Amino acid sequence: MKQVVQNYKSGELAVLDVPVPACKPGGVLVRSAYSLISTGTELMKVSEAGMSMVGKARSRPDQVAKVMQSVATNGVPATYRKVMGKLDSYTPLGYSLCGIVEQVGPGTDDVAVGDLVACAGNEHALHAEVNWVPKNLYARLPDGLAPRHAAFGTVGSIALQGVRRGESQLGEVALVIGLGLIGQLVAQLLTTSGVRVVGVDPDPERCELAARLGAVACGDPAAPAVEAAVAELTGGHGVDQVYLAAGGTGNQPVELAARLCRDRGRVVDIGKCRLDLPWNAYYEKELDVRFSRSYGPGRYDPEYELEGRDYPIGYVRWTERRNLACFLDLVARGRVDVEPLISHVADFDEAVETYRRLKDGDLKAVAVLFRYPAPVAAPAPEAEAAPPALTVPEPRRDGARSAPARSAGTPVRLAFVGAGNYATSMLLPHLAGRDGVELSTVVTTTALSAANAQRKFGFAEATTDLDAVLGDKSIDAVFVVTRHSSHAELTRRALLAGKAVFVEKPLALDEEELAGVLAAVEESGNDRLQVGFNRRFAPLLQEAAKRFGDRTGPAHLRYLVNAGRLAHGSWYLREGTEGSRFAGEGGHFIDTASRLLGADPVSVYAVASSGHDDLQVLLRYPDGSTATISYVTTGPAGFPKETLDMVADGRALRLDDFVRASVHDGSRKRWVSSRLPKARDKGQSAELAAFVRAVRTGGPMPVPLSSLVATTAATLAVPAALAAGAPVTPASAR
Template sequence: MKQVVQNYKSGELALLDVPAPGCGPGGVLVRSAYSLISTGTELMKVSEAGMSMLGKARSRPDQVAKVVQSVATNGVPATYRKVMGKLDSYTPLGYSLCGVVEEVGAGIDDVKTGDLVACAGNEHALHAELNWVPKNLYAPVPDGLAPRSAAFGTVGSIALQGVRRGEPQLGDVALVVGLGLIGQLVVQLLAASGVRVVGADPDPGRCALAVRLGAVDCGEPASAALEAAVAELTGGHGVDQVYLAAGGGSNEPVELAARLSRDRGRVVDIGKCRLDLPWNAYYEKELDVRFSRSYGPGRYDPAYELEGRDYPIGYVRWTERRNLACFLDLLARGRVDVEPLVSHTADFADAVATYRRLKEGDLKAVAVLFRYPRQTGETEPPAVAVPAVEPVRTGVVRAPVRSAKAPVRVAFVGAGTYATSMLLPHLSPLDGVELGTVVTTTALSAANARRKFGFAQATTDLDAVLGDPSVDAVFVVTRHSSHAELTRRALLAGKAVFVEKPLALTEDELAGVLAAVAESGNDRLQVGFNRRFAPLLREAGKQFGARRGPASLRYLVNAGRLENGSWYLRQDTEGTRFTGEGGHFVDTASWLLGADPVSVYAAGPPGGEHLQVVLRYPDASTATLSYATTGPPGFPKETLDLVADGKVLRLDDFVRAAVYDGRRRRWVGSRLPRARDKGQRAELDAFLTAVRTGGPMPVPLQSLVATTAATLAVRTALAGGAPVTLARPR
């Protein structure tokens, strides 16, 4: 098998062929799926190996003391041979991984072959294809948790034990010094515990990441802004705990801790930083200095780690293994998100080059994962590609740019209930709009639309409309199964297109629309995602203000039952109800969160109508869409809550809205119910303005595509029972 090793004398790194370990009693043989590089601890070891002998001695005074003692006991020659022998040997790297159980040793009954486990220990969770792991150093991975996330288990346990040593309480304010891998996890764990967190790090990028992951504020350690933030949050008293997650030889972290701690605050050392405590400062505040020993109780105890002797839970609540299981549970429940920390994923075959890039600074990373060969038994997580929108070509037919005074001449393809109740009543009275032609499949429906709304002409001939140079924009308001094809044809004809949702029912249909954009150079497309244009929701968003940290959004849609015979029930031709309507809610969530989703999870009973959909976003925000078809008809159709940064935005069915900040209501839309306005009028105004002026469409095409792809991915997520990654275009 292959294993990453290092010669501590020469600093050489190698991917070495070594014998595979056997499966002894009291443990399991694990084939690695992912292992994590701890960019702090491991790179420190790699850097030390590259030092001169004097440099090594200076960096490890503890080992020098052992050498001096050995000289006194055994003499110089024997000690020299012993030291050189140890230095000129290969040593392993790594201590945090996730893999598949390949063989179970005697005495093990809590896992079986094929189970996924997270493993810990710098002797048992190495960067190697196979590891033998004793019982107290592994924990089963909860269902649904991705192996790449579970590989963070050991590092997460270190952060978790550090937080436990700080004994935080609800409402506390904590300072995390050092926002590397451990520090970022400490920030999330504290935020999940109801603690307001301030971070300190000289790297602005890491400060920004910590704010995304739940910190209230972050700044450089010596900055006045950091001290001001602490003073504001604590009323000038200072933080309740300081967590030292920094490394290096500077004494600045412990000095900062003394300066910003409250009287009798706690200082917890998690990393390996210099600890020359300024006696007066620590004495005057009577600060409680604590150390956090790695993964938790049991660490460095051979009886616990190697012999499998557990500590009774009544005496030791959180052992090394129980911390590992707890952190995996937090990951599985979404209370901690490690994906934003992954800066790079490398194939295990490229391990040596990856370490070299990290050491030389070519690869700047918070966390790096090694991905092992596929024979590990792990299946790739399902993924749906989000098609890329190619830049349109120049020199081809484009939708005409109208003068400010010229009317926009529109044609309607379809004149059903939605078109005649929600769109045409807004369009027909508008100045600057000319209703040209209405196209329907039956002559009578076309005649009725012409009579009611004043179309210049009615026809059943679509080609005549698409070939009419006087038509500026085409509205596609037909049944779902025809949307993609009609949109494609109208784009190829050089028309601006407004198509009601959904844009497409399948990935192939979506690809066909984008192929028409690329072929024609015409990207003048708008999908009827009107809710982002609703005046009440837009005002509520303005009152809520810009976000600093990740958000949690809940969107309940009381869709109700359909009458027997409704064409919406024809799933074989018209798609599921959520495929047809769900884009509305995905788009609204994405607009409020300011990004496109990166993964989709869905669950629901057979039939695919009643659904729970969870969307995850790049900044660790989540949106949960509850699409219910069995609710009472008298209950409002749509209610939405957005929670972030200590604030809540509440929307009640586009009739009432409010923003709450702290314990008070900061803003309320209206104390009296207003007419329900879901944004159709504002959406039409924005579309017509874009057509008239030649300006950009109201919603970027890539956003329309991403929303459609996410909506279609729900079907894949339901079938697979696992989150679906939305692969972004590169």
């Protein structure tokens, strides 16, 4: 299928061929009929992409702050790779469309194939021929509503939520500053609610349009006629509400709002304009400044938007989806007229040229629609054409940890399931271009991420069809780099398909999932598994362990992990579906401790702060050694993320955040590493090299399966230890 994309680094716009997204549970696949260009929001994004790197930084100081935080935590090279990876990727455009339901995912029963729906969301209602849309971000069209009008649903919801935030009442007077697309819709919604509207915009054509659609007066913000109209309509008191629907960097809108608003009036910010509030003016009138957050309640809440958990109507009357349905109803009943707002309708193939004309000013528009080709019915398959059966290799039950070696000169063919930040910044850069490795296929549920990975790293194919990859006998190994909740099931399926598997941590989120993975190993005889516990492969840790040498007595290890706070909205916070933060990350630190202590834990004890954000985990090992892992989220941002000390036999080892290491002994002899010249090396490259070598040669996996299981079981034992208030035995040691 085709999709409009932009490279934020270069500013390039393109219509790209990408895989059709998968139809996931809790949503539908929608084939677009019309999608709407938001001439304000989208053109701002397009303009930012054309700026220099300095200009981009100035326009997004919030992102610069995140980059500096990442530098302090992960170092300059890792941060640079991550930032450049994001910048030099295609990003989608669009967030408002109408289309036809083409496929209904499991758990969705409120629409059927063939229904017309309006869709919302800057990740789900994109300028693309097909989109996957979760259930709370679409609404079925009322009878008689034209699809081109329904494409206004999202921007209409934004305007409607802004009006709701203003709490307008019959007979009031409102000032709408900025008569672009959102401002025009706000003015109409207020008018249909019985509010008299004064519009302000420097463009006389937009003023004329707003007046034609119901505003009682409109004019240039600098014209005295506007103030005169407000004085006449309000008896000199000023308007009851002001709606800021303007963009730009000037402060005139908020100054005008203060001048024309009545005492204790309301100012609602809907657009993205400068808000340098003149203190005296706002204080003296005690103005109530409010923000309107996009489409309404539910926006930016992943449980609502992605998991389909609705808010009870008795507590939240107007959610995103209810606002969307309400706006569609208003348009269908003729209470809001969007047809006069349509300045231009372009065929989807003309998308790049349309954006260029808008950016250059050749096309002056309030709203522009993309019109998509009508769907073409797929030809019926021939009778003998049946999908290939998934072939599971004969089981190997002799217990041998080996597989047939590759013939000389034959590359190891790898498939990636998932292509998020970690895969593209920490794994794929070490595999792309590596001798003896062929990046065969990348599989994602979203089309654009697969296309980005294919373009940047040279995958031969990009798809959303996992079954086809698992059934491809030519693929030697599958990398599972998805969200935590899918790791165990994807690993199980890949093992049963006879593939060597590299799965990022965690291997499983509970003991039942872990048992399922082991059952797949037993059923298939395929134990070719590696979990992404990369720290044991870090060159500095290995050198320090070698310098420390063998020990005769028990060791005591202390590991401080300054994990830091997560950004609001991070999927790591979805404990209900993705497991706790420690369940997702703790295996790294347990595996590192076990590597240094040369054994697997036999006992786990844990205590936690309120809310379990900060943990103290005490591990006991067979020879009496102990490891204490302090996993904290409340430390300072500039402090190193990981510091480790180990003491045994009169010797001490220290590892400072994989940048410097030292070993001390009682004779005052010591070894201190040189500070790494480039960055923290946490072992990803060496780990991948070991995995690829094992796949190529048929030799043992880099880490024994028993150790991977023991680390996972110890990680999963932490919640049980917290609940028991006493040490527990991990499942692997029972």
